[in-house]
Every structure is written in C-alpha cells, then in structure tokens.
Amino acid sequence: MRVQASRCAVAVFALTAGAVRAQVTLSGTTFVDRGATGQIVLGTMRGGMSVLDFDGDGWMDLVFEQLEGQINRLFRNVPGPGGTRTFEDVSLGSGLDNAAGVPFYTGFGVISGDYDNDGDPDVLFTGVRFSTGAVAQLYRNDGGGVFTDVSEASGVRWNNGDQPDAAAMVDFDLDGWIDIYFTGGSGFEGHQRLLRNNQDGTFSNATNLLPEVGDFGVTYTATWTDFDRDGDQDCFNPTAGLHPQLLRNDEDGNGGRVFVDVALQHGFDLLGPAPMGIAMGDYDGDLDLDIAITDAANGTYFRNDGGTYTQVEPMNSIFGWGVAWIDADNDGWIDNYQAGSLPNFNFDRLFHNNGDGTFTDISPALNGVSTAAQYAVQVDYNNDGRPDIITLNPNKFVSVYENISQTSNHFVTLRLEGDGVKVNRDALGAFITLTAGGRSQIREISAGSSTTATEDLRRHFGLGGSAVIDRIEIVWPRRGTVASRTDVFEGPIAADRFLVITPLCTADFDDSGFVDTDDYDAFVGAFEAGDPAADADGSGFIDTEDFDAFVGAFESGC
Numbered sequence: 419m420r421v422q423a424s425r426c427a428v429a430v431f432a433l434t435a436g437a438v439r440a441q442v443t444l445s446g447t448t449f450v451d452r453g454a455t456g457q458i459v460l461g462t463m464r465g466g467m468s469v470l471d472f473d474g475d476g477w478m479d480l481v482f483e484q485l486e487g488q489i490n491r492l493f494r495n496v497p498g499p500g501g502t503r504t505f506e507d508v509s510l511g512s513g514l515d516n517a518a519g520v521p522f523y524t525g526f527g528v529i530s531g532d533y534d535n536d537g538d539p540d541v542l543f544t545g546v547r548f549s550t551g552a553v554a555q556l557y558r559n560d561g562g563g564v565f566t567d568v569s570e571a572s573g574v575r576w577n578n579g580d581q582p583d584a585a586a587m588v589d590f591d592l593d594g595w596i597d598i599y600f601t602g603g604s605g606f607e608g609h610q611r612l613l614r615n616n617q618d619g620t621f622s623n624a625t626n627l628l629p630e631v632g633d634f635g636v637t638y639t640a641t642w643t644d645f646d647r648d649g650d651q652d653c654f655n656p657t658a659g660l661h662p663q664l665l666r667n668d669e670d671g672n673g674g675r676v677f678v679d680v681a682l683q684h685g686f687d688l689l690g691p692a693p694m695g696i697a698m699g700d701y702d703g704d705l706d707l708d709i710a711i712t713d714a715a716n717g718t719y720f721r722n723d724g725g726t727y728t729q730v731e732p733m734n735s736i737f738g739w740g741v742a743w744i745d746a747d748n749d750g751w752i753d754n755y756q757a758g759s760l761p762n763f764n765f766d767r768l769f770h771n772n773g774d775g776t777f778t779d780i781s782p783a784l785n786g787v788s789t790a791a792q793y794a795v796q797v798d799y800n801n802d803g804r805p806d807i808i809t810l811n812p813n814k815f816v817s818v819y820e821n822i823s824q825t826s827n828h829f830v831t832l833r834l835e836g837d838g839v840k841v842n843r844d845a846l847g848a849f850i851t852l853t854a855g856g857r858s859q860i861r862e863i864s865a866g867s868s869t870t871a872t873e874d875l876r877r878h879f880g881l882g883g884s885a886v887i888d889r890i891e892i893v894w895p896r897r898g899t900v901a902s903r904t905d906v907f908e909g910p911i912a913a914d915r916f917l918v919i920t921p922l923c924t925a926d927f928d929d930s931g932f933v934d935t936d937d938y939d940a941f942v943g944a945f946e947a948g949d950p951a952a953d954a955d956g957s958g959f960i961d962t963e964d965f966d967a968f969v970g971a972f973e974s975g976c
Contacts, residue, residue, distance in 0.1 A: 424784070444780035445770040446747045446825045449807075451786045452818040458504050460493060460611035460816040462632070467810060468528035468872040471538040471798045472559055472588065476916075478797045478874055480505060480808065481514065483528050483543045490543065494563070495799060503800040507913065513565035514541065514557060527870025528640075530586040531846065533596045534558060534619060535838035541565060542574070542598065544585045544870060551582050554600065558619075559880050573621045574598065574613060586866025588642040589842045591675050592895055593617070593950065596610060596842050599866075601637040601655055609637070612657070629679045638694050639870045643707060643862060644847060645684075646725060649895065649902040652848045653775045656711055659807070662686050685727050689718050694759070695794075695869040699752045700861060701732070701744030702775050705860045712756055712869075714737030733769045733777040736760075740794025740868045744805040746770070746783075748827035748880030750857055753777075757809050757869075758790035766791055766809060766817070789814055795878065799873040803829040803914060805878050828881040828913040832890070834863055835920045840903075842898045847895035850877055854913070855884030876916070886910040894921055917951060924954070925971035933972060940960040941968050 426815070441448055452458040465483035472479050476786060477495035477713040484490050491509045498504035524756070529545040534540065538559040556574040557565040562630040569575035582600035590597050595615035602609065609631045613621035614910055636658040639934035642651040643750050646666065664681040679685075698707040706722040716734030720727040732753060740757035751771035758766045765788045769777035794809040804821035830852070834845035841848075848863045855965075861877040890907040905922045944952040945968075948960050954967040 419872070422776075423792070431729055438642050442782040443823075444783040445778065446749075447753075447768070447770065447780055447783045447823045449612055449746075449784045449786075449819045449821055450766075452820050453786070453816050458498075458818045460505060460818070461491070461507075462813055463599075463810050463816055464488075464492070464812050465490075465545070466527040466870055467607065467795060467808065468529040468530045469795050469808075469874045470540055470541070470717075470872065471865050474531065474538060474561060477503065477821040478799050478876075480797075480841070481530065481541055482530055482810070483526065487619075487693055492563075505799075508563055512563055513560075514569065518709065526583045527585055527659070528872070529585050529587055529598075529865055529870070530872045531865045531895065531954070532559075533587070533598070533615060535595060535843050537838075537843060542585060542587070543584050544600065546581050548911055552587070552743040553577065554582060564578055564702065568619065570621060580611075582729070584637050584640045584870045586640050586642050586653075586864070586870075587844075587846060587872075588653075588866070589846055589895055590614075590651055592650060592840060594840055594842050595835070596844065596846060596865075597621070599642070599653060601640050605839075627675055628677050631663075636692070638692065639696050639866070639868070640865055641698060641867050643698050644761050644849070645707070645722075649925075651895070652674070654696065654709070656689050656696060658690075660688070661916070662693070667698075672922070679802075683730065686720070686948075688717050689713065693718070693764050694739040695741035695867075697741045697754075697867055698741050698864070699754055700860050701743065701754070701771055703773070703859070705858060705863060707860070710741050710743065711755055712736075712741045714833075717741070717756065732775060736767055738790040738943065740768070740809060742794060742796040742807065742868055744796050744807070745880035746805065746821060747825050748804065748829045748882070749773075749824050750775065750827075750855075750859065750880045750882040752880075754810065755794065755796070755807055757794040758788075759790055759792060759893075764821075766794075784819060785819060786819065793869050793871060795871050795873045797832065798876070798878060802847065803831065803878075805874075812953075815842075828885050829879060830881060830887060830913050831876050831878045831916045832912075832918065833876045833918045834892065834894075836894070837924060839915065839924065839955070840951070841894050841921055844875060849893040851889075851891040851893075852879050853889040854879075854881045854886060854887045854909075857882075881913050885913050887913060892919060893934075896921075923971075925968065925974070927951075927968070940970060960973065 466885045480493040482491040495506035496506045523633040528538045543555040555569045558568045581857045598613040600611040602738045612624045614624040640655045643686040650667040653665040665677040670676040688712035695712040697710045709720040711718040721730045725909040739773040742755045743752040756767040767781045770780045789811045800911045807819040809817040836845045850861045852960045865872045893907045896903045927941045
C-alpha cells in the first residue's frame with residue numbers, strides 16, 4: 419500500500435453567471451455547477467462519456483462519444499486559476515479524432531479499461547456508424563496522449579448491422595485479462611455478445627457461453643457484479659419492457675465457464691418501460707450491494723438482503739438516465755444522484771441517505787438549472803476528497819457539479835492496481851471492505867454502470883468523524899488455485915488521503931497467506947504442467963523467464 423496524493427485544498431466560488439441567488443446547503447451538502455456558470459466549458463455534446471486517467475498523472479480525465487460527422491472528445495484534467503482544476507480539450511491529434519472510424523450515429527456508451535494490461539486505460543465506444551455499418555470501436559492507449567484504432571485488428575469491431583447500445587468490461591474467466599460484453603436492442607442479432615481476451619491484443623467470440631435469448635427488450639446499460647459472492651463476476655442486464663437477465667457465472671465442469679439466467683428466481687421481473695441507468699451500492703450498510711435503476715417513468719430499487727433481493731421504494735424517483743451512489747457529505751452513508759431527463763419538468767436529483775433506510779430529497783443543494791440531462795458519472799475531479807458529478811445535457815452544456823460541502827467529516831479514496839498476471843490491472847471484480855469508527859462499508863470495482871459509462875475507478879469512502887481507518891480488506895479476483903484472494907491491512911491508517919493498493923505477494927502461489935515451500939512445490943507443478951497460472955511474468959507464455967520471476971519473488975520473501 420502506498421500513498422498516491424495528499425488532500426488538496428480547493429477554492430470556493432460563488433455563482434458568476436445568470437441571476438444572482440443564494441447558495442443552497444442542505445444536510446451539510448452543497449454543489450456548484452461550474453458548467454452552468456461558464457467556469458468550465460466542455461462544449462456541446464450528444465453521446466456517452468467515461469472517466470479515465472489516460473496520462474497517468476493521478477488526475478481524472480474525461481472522454482465523450484459524439485454523433486456521426488463529429489469527432490469524439492478527450493479532455494485532460496489540468497490546473498485552473500487560483501489553485502482550481504479545469505479541463506483542456508486535447509482531442510485533435512489524440513487518435514480519437516479519427517474521422518474514418520470514430521463517430522457513430524447513435525453516439526451511446528463509452529467504457530474505459532486496460533484491456534492489454536500495459537498500465538494505462540484504453541477506450542471502447544459502442545453504437546453504430548450507419549454510413550459504414552461499423553459496430554463498436556476500440557482504441558489502444560499508446561501513451562503520450564495518443565490512441566490507436568485497433569477495432570478491426572483486435573476483433574472487436576463487426577459489420578452486421580447490430581446496434582449494441584450498452585457494453586461493460588469484465589474478467590469473466592479470471593485469467594487476469596479484461597473481456598468485453600455487449601448488449602443492445604433493435605437490430606442487434608442475438609441481443610448480446612461476449613468477447614474473450616486472447617491475451618495477445620485480440621478477442622475471440624465467446625457468446626456461446628451465454629444463454630439464448632427469446633423475447634428481449636432494448637438494453638441501455640449493463641453491469642457486472644459478483645452477486646452471489648462466489649469469486650467470479652455475474653452480469654445484471656436490465657431491459658426495457660421485458661424481464662431482465664441476471665446471468666450467473668458458473669463452472670461448466672470442464673475447466674471453463676457458462677452463464678445461467680437466474681433473474682426470475684431472484685425476483686427480477688418487469689423493470690419498467692426503459693431502464694436507463696444502473697448503480698450498485700450498499701445504501702443500508704449491511705455489507706451487500708443494493709441496486710438503483712433509473713427509468714423512463716419511476717426508478718426501481720432492490721434491497722439486497724444477503725442474496726435475496728426485495729423491491730423497495732426508498733425515495734421519490736423521476737424520469738432519469740445517469741445514476742450514481744455517492745457519499746456527498748462524507749458521513750459514511752452513500753447518497754443517490756439521478757440525472758433528470760425531462761426539460762422544465764424535473765431537475766437533476768440528489769437524495770441524502772439518513773442512515774436508517776430512508777432518504778431526504780436535497781436536490782436544491784445541487785444549485786443547478788433545469789434541463790434535459792442524460793449521461794452522468796461520478797468523479798473526484800479535483801482530488802479534494804469530495805465526490806463530484808459530471809452530467810451531459812444534450813445539445814446544451816455539460817454540468818460539472820463540484821462538491822464544495824464544508825463538513826468536518828473525513829474520507830479516504832482507494833485505487834486498486836492488479837499485477838496484470840493473476841489480477842487484471844484495473845482490479846475489476848475486486849471487493850473492498852473498510853472499517854472505521856466501528857462501522858464497515860463495502861465497494862466493488864466495475865467498468866460499466868450509470869448509463870453505459872465508466873466512472874471513477876478509485877473507490878471513495880466517507881468516514882464521518884473517524885480520522886483513522888481500523889482495517890481494510892481486499893478480496894481480489896484471481897486465477898490459479900482459488901477464484902479469489904483476500905489481503906488484510908490492519909490500522910490505524912490515517913484518513914484524508916488517496917492510497918494505491920496492490921496485491922501483497924505474487925510468490926504466495928497457493929494463496930495460503932504466507933510464503934513457504936508449499937508455494938515453491940505448487941509453482942513447479944504448475945510450471946511443468948504448462949498451467950497458465952505459472953505465467954509469472956505475464957508474457958502469455960510459460961518459459962524459463964517465468965521460473966526466474968517466481969524464484970526472485972520467492973527468495974525475496976514476497
């Protein structure tokens with residue numbers, strides 16, 4: 419575990435554009451919309467968006483998908499006036515502005531993740547480019563702010579007229595490499611596609627592992643989560659007008675994987691006319707993940723009671739798209755944000771978690787304007803320990819809701835980094851359980867939530883009055899002898915900072931929690947058998963360099 423950055427002070431500004439009005443603060447929470455005030459201008463957008471640190475400087479950047487005939491947009495997070503942060507448009511020359519392949523007519527979802535395990539995030543766009551029939555687009559991050567279109571070379575792009583609105587990244591087979599899942603609606607043959615990462619920059623079609631779909635509605639978003647906590651990732655796929663899918667990831671009996679739809683067994687039936695966004699979070703503090711789904715009518719919410727889901731109505735929902743669980747006031751209870759999608763009818767909404775299973779509408783604390791909003795992501799863009807929200811208002815402006823709440827509550831933000839060998843670089847599928855002040859909280863790492871977006875992959879915890887952390891437990895998704903591995907960091911650990919956590923020991927081959935001759939014997943056995951788990955250097959091949967890498971780690975006591 420290492421410290422990435424200390425807490426940064428942030429200046430607080432009053433509204434400077436439009437009518438002068440008092441800044442509203444409710445439940446200790448207040449935001450300022452830097453986009454609406456003209457302090458941060460990102461331009462007019464129409465498609466989806468994603469959060470990523472494309473240049474590895476510790477500050478979160480943004481990427482937007484545009485419509486056909488327009489270039490996609492890449493924004494670098496840079497210093498602003500008076501110690502603030504802002505965004506600089508670096509789209510031109512980035513490779514994402516390639517007019518031959520990037521712009522899609524639908525301009526829907528953006529997912530980012532390190533599919534090639536080289537330590538930087540790559541970018542995936544969904545949608546259809548009607549002029550060519552191209553479906554989906556993948557850009558490899560080559561460093562220096564340059565991306566290369568590898569859509570066709572990687573096998574991600576296809577041309578059969580499908581319309582995959584939604585996508586997500588996941589290591590479904592626990593081989594340490596990120597795979598890709600697509601789903602959609604009208605014109606999408608089969609309605610879903612699963613691509614397995616071949617570990618060489620290419621993907622192969624693994625859709626045969628998914629159950630056949632009969633009647634199926636349009637899907638605007640999908641997310642992967644280990645709902646049964648058995649160490650592998652399952653898929654929750656809400657759909658419009660018909661029952662959703664809950665695809666349980668099972669062993670097939672031959673060393674492979676297969677998916678079984680268990681949605682109806684877990685109480686997931688009709689979700690409404692158009693489920694638009696999804697967010698997983700433990701709002702009731704019982705250490706399992708509950709579900710919030712925005713819809714074209716009213717939102718749908720499911721409380722997770724130890725693996726049994728109960729439909730509840732904890733708040734007064736709206737016609738919404740983007741949705742996120744955020745701890746806006748750092749009190750240790752996650753609040754709920756929704757992007758309101760009807761102009762002059764419903765504002766963006768923010769609901770304060772009262773800590774007893776109920777919520778209070780504190781939407782005026784956003785200090786925003788009423789407009790039709792769609793895509794939304796959570797991100798701490800100025801690294802001040804208070805989660806912010808970016809919301810796209812199509813054909814108008816992009817809201818940059820900066821959280822300027824002034825409370826005495828503490829926080830910690832964790833970034834998990836896999837080794838790219840046993841754990842994928844982004845640690846997708848990992849669970850964090852953090853204990854401070856006598857309370858425990860849980861988070862999961864996933865790429866694909868809200869409305870087909872990747873939010874800030876760092877996981878933020880509000881700690882209330884606790885200035886120290888008592889314990890951090892990480893359950894890593896791992897290949898090898900077991901499906902997962904748990905690392906525990908005992909406190910006291912100081913709060914109010916950003917921490918990077920990596921798996922404790924690569925030489926603990928049998929995942930026993932310590933390094934001994936049993937690990938050596940287990941590695942030798944796997945090495946001689948050509949087991950992929952013996953690929954200690956992550957090269958994709960089993961050779962003497964793997965043996966040397968393991969022995970080096972073993973002798974160092976790691």
